[in-house]
Amino acid sequence: MPGPWRWLRQRGGMIAMFIALFLLWEFAVKLFGIKEYLLPPPSKIWSEFLKRQSTVMTGAWTTTIEIIGGYLLAVAVSIPLAMAIAYSRFVENSVYPIIVFLQIIPKIAIAPLFIIWFGFGLFPKLLIVFLLCFFPIVVSSVAGFKSVDPDVMDFARSTGASPARMFFKIRLPQALPEIFTGLKIGAALSATAAVVAEFVASDRGLGYLLQQYNGQLETPMVFAIIVLLSLIGLSIYYLVELIERLVIPWHVSQRPTEMTGL
Amino acid sequence: MTPDSLTEPTAAGQPMPRRPPGVPVEIAAVSQVFRRAQLETQALERIDLAVKPGEFVAVVGPSGCGKSTLLKIIAGLLAPSTGKVEIAGRLVSGPYTDLGIVFQSPVLLDWRTILDNVLVQIDLRGGNLAAYRDQARALLAKVGLAGFENQMPRELSGGMRQRTAIVRALIHEPPLLMMDEPFGALDALTREQMRIDLEKLWLERGQTTFFITHGISEAVALADRVIVMTPRPGRIERIIEIDLPRPRHKAVITSRRFTDYCEDITECFMRHGVIQY
Ligand SMILES: Nc1ncnc2c1ncn2[C@@H]1O[C@H](COP(=O)(O)OP(=O)(O)O)[C@@H](O)[C@H]1O
Numbered sequence: 363m364p365g366p367w368r369w370l371r372q373r374g375g376m377i378a379m380f381i382a383l384f385l386l387w388e389f390a391v392k393l394f395g396i397k398e399y400l401l402p403p404p405s406k407i408w409s410e411f412l413k414r415q416s417t418v419m420t421g422a423w424t425t426t427i428e429i430i431g432g433y434l435l436a437v438a439v440s441i442p443l444a445m446a447i448a449y450s451r452f453v454e455n456s457v458y459p460i461i462v463f464l465q466i467i468p469k470i471a472i473a474p475l476f477i478i479w480f481g482f483g484l485f486p487k488l489l490i491v492f493l494l495c496f497f498p499i500v501v502s503s504v505a506g507f508k509s510v511d512p513d514v515m516d517f518a519r520s521t522g523a524s525p526a527r528m529f530f531k532i533r534l535p536q537a538l539p540e541i542f543t544g545l546k547i548g549a550a551l552s553a554t555a556a557v558v559a560e561f562v563a564s565d566r567g568l569g570y571l572l573q574q575y576n577g578q579l580e581t582p583m584v585f586a587i588i589v590l591l592s593l594i595g596l597s598i599y600y601l602v603e604l605i606e607r608l609v610i611p612w613h614v615s616q617r618p619t620e621m622t623g624l
Numbered sequence: 625m626t627p628d629s630l631t632e633p634t635a636a637g638q639p640m641p642r643r644p645p646g647v648p649v650e651i652a653a654v655s656q657v658f659r660r661a662q663l664e665t666q667a668l669e670r671i672d673l674a675v676k677p678g679e680f681v682a683v684v685g686p687s688g689c690g691k692s693t694l695l696k697i698i699a700g701l702l703a704p705s706t707g708k709v710e711i712a713g714r715l716v717s718g719p720y721t722d723l724g725i726v727f728q729s730p731v732l733l734d735w736r737t738i739l740d741n742v743l744v745q746i747d748l749r750g751g752n753l754a755a756y757r758d759q760a761r762a763l764l765a766k767v768g769l770a771g772f773e774n775q776m777p778r779e780l781s782g783g784m785r786q787r788t789a790i791v792r793a794l795i796h797e798p799p800l801l802m803m804d805e806p807f808g809a810l811d812a813l814t815r816e817q818m819r820i821d822l823e824k825l826w827l828e829r830g831q832t833t834f835f836i837t838h839g840i841s842e843a844v845a846l847a848d849r850v851i852v853m854t855p856r857p858g859r860i861e862r863i864i865e866i867d868l869p870r871p872r873h874k875a876v877i878t879s880r881r882f883t884d885y886c887e888d889i890t891e892c893f894m895r896h897g898v899i900q901y
Pocket residue numbers: 658659660665666667685686687688689690691692693694856
């Protein structure tokens with residue numbers, strides 16, 4: 363069967379459900395005369411969005427940069443750090459407890475501090491996204507790097523392989539599934555982190571716009587931005603999952619059930 | 625045997641030519657004590673054993689008597705508390721690389737095909753993969769895995785995976801093969817077939833083989849000598865020469881002499897309370 367048809371057959375039910383839900387929403391709002399500032403109908407959300415499109419898209423761009431920048435920063439720091447923790451008893455005993463302690467601090471509560479220290483620019487937002495994504499990536503990666511079966515290591519040692527060869531041929535591929543688990547959790551958190559950062563202090567971005575529209579009771583725009591934020595978050599998550607499929611197909615295909623899979 | 629049969633891979637990257645079949649292994653007064661927190665475990669006590677070149681030695685003993693510890697010490701993966709091991713006259717001090725190892729679980733790499741799992745032996749040694757590819761296919765075919773080269777490990781049964789592990793341990797033609805309960809996780813029928821195939825491979829290649837098991841009849845069926853170990857502290861209780869013709873066909877392993885050997889070992893375990901009726 364050609365690709366699109368198969369896709370439609372598999373996802374057809376879900377798509378039909380979404381359409382039905384939106385129709386129900388649209389007519390229920392009209393039928394019961396619900397006020398627009400409480401619950402606008404989908405058609406209204408869409409038309410309002412089209413009117414403010416350029417403002418909203420500029421904001422979306424700002425927020426996307428914060429999400430991706432902070433996320434990449436977290437990836438770049440977490441994975442080498444996880445390696446150090448996994449392979450050095452000293453680092454594990456000295457640095458890891460501090461990281462766990464930092465994780466206990468509610469990071470959202472320290473966000474205002476970052477404004478005092480670093481001002482209103484991009485940097486404090488990157489930092490907050492970084493902080494939220496960082497921990498799950500480190501924890502999963504440490505578990506991944508440590509998960510090598512001792513018999514596999516004994517086999518590898520019996521070949522006299524150099525440490526570098528052992529790392530690239532055995533330890534790293536072995537760790538990748540768990541690293542990707544952390545990367546996906548981080549990706550799912552990243553959009554929330556950026557919006558929170560913008561809530562605290564900002565003059566741009568979707569979080570900022572959300573607060574503005576909310577204050578003016580422009581509820582259709584609030585809905586539009588929530589949908590847009592969800593789409594950005596979802597896209598980033600699926601991008602990571604796509605990379606996972608390309609990097610470790612041997613693992614992805616053996617997973618019994620896909621958590622998602624649009 | 626010509627001197628050049630001892631040479632390492634040639635410049636052209638050809639597989640090593642046929643080597644002398646097996647190396648002698650000399651285990652002298654090896655003891656092992658594990659210390660963990662307050663606890664001291666005497667795992668091995670004064671093990672002395674000389675394995676002849678090309679000999680097939682099976683070690684039987686109850687769980688926890690130190691069989692795996694002994695294998696790791698011989699392979700240089702663990703330094704003994706006291707005593708020493710010499711392979712081919714050279715003191716083992718660090719992982720000994722001129723050998724093949726098979727464990728109870730096949731420990732294949734999930735991300736490599738069956739063929740590439742065999743070749744990882746060469747890959748980790750920095751060898752020329754292309755030179756070994758045909759040999760790997762031939763050896764896989766010999767153990768009944770023709771046509772499975774490009775499958776992933778998870779697509780194969782436990783027995784097939786363990787066959788792959790054995791091929792991986794032999795692809796570089798090592799003069800020493802170490803096996804730690806290699807058939808322990810397999811069903812009885814698969815186990816029997818693998819025993820037959822292992823004997824064939826050994827008869828063809830003649831590598832010195834050190835085979836750990838807790839199956840008494842399996843040990844007798846395979847070995848030139850059976851080393852009977854007693855529970856902690858692990859000690860060699862008896863060494864039994866198995867004087868049975870090879871290959872050990874059905875007639876051999878159902879013979880009176882075969883069962884006598886098995887009974888002998890069973891009684892030895894009964895005396896030590898390992899087996900109780
Ligand atoms: N790394 C270790 N640290 C502490 N004790 C160990 C270690 N390895 C093995 N032992 C102990 O040594 C004894 C022998 O273990 P092992 O060689 O695995 O036995 P076997 O393979 O015969 O079942 C056991 O009591 C085991 O608990």
